[in-house]
Amino acid sequence: DQQVKQNSPSLSVQEGRISILNCDYTNSMFDYFLWYKKYPAEGPTFLISISSIKDKNEDGRFTVFLNKSAKHLSLHIVPSQPGDSAVYFCAASRTGNTPLVFGKGTRLSVIA
């Protein structure tokens, strides 16, 4: 039973355009959501997070949107750059240092 789902294994976007990565969750107890970026042969790096009390959080080129009623979040990258090419993981947890539950990841390729 997958509690966090990333239904697109891969995504290809032109440089300068918007990248939209999607994530769905099933557990209504989740109240903290994160996105991680992973390059080959490196550990995942934290990108951006959002608490369930918000519906949007922005950090430079990265914006995360949360739709609690749909149990859906998305990561927008604008503009996309070749260095953004990586695997992106969505993760969720209940506040209080409970372990994160990860999606399977989406591989983003930004084409110059």
Next chain:
Amino acid sequence: DAGITQSPRHKVTETGTPVTLRCHQTENHRYMYWYRQDPGHGLRLIHYSYGVKDTDKGEVSDGYSVSRSKTEDFLLTLESATSSQTSVYFCAISEPVTDTQYFGPGTRLTVL
């Protein structure tokens, strides 16, 4: 970057041998985690620790044990390695307030 190191970074071993992976942090964070990453599965939690000598099982704990005798070190042991434990193993630590986890560089383990 969070001060997290993992050792060894690469290891090849034979089926049936014991293996211990080490995670070391310099951040004095209370929470530490072990994940494995496999193609098609994303990141899955093996065990985690919420303090010295306090540990709990994750989603895929069978065949693994952990120990934490000091705040800074979290050890993952495969008592008798099997080929299904060939994977990349990541350690993570979490901040006490925001639940954000920070990952180490990973250990690539091959069990022949």
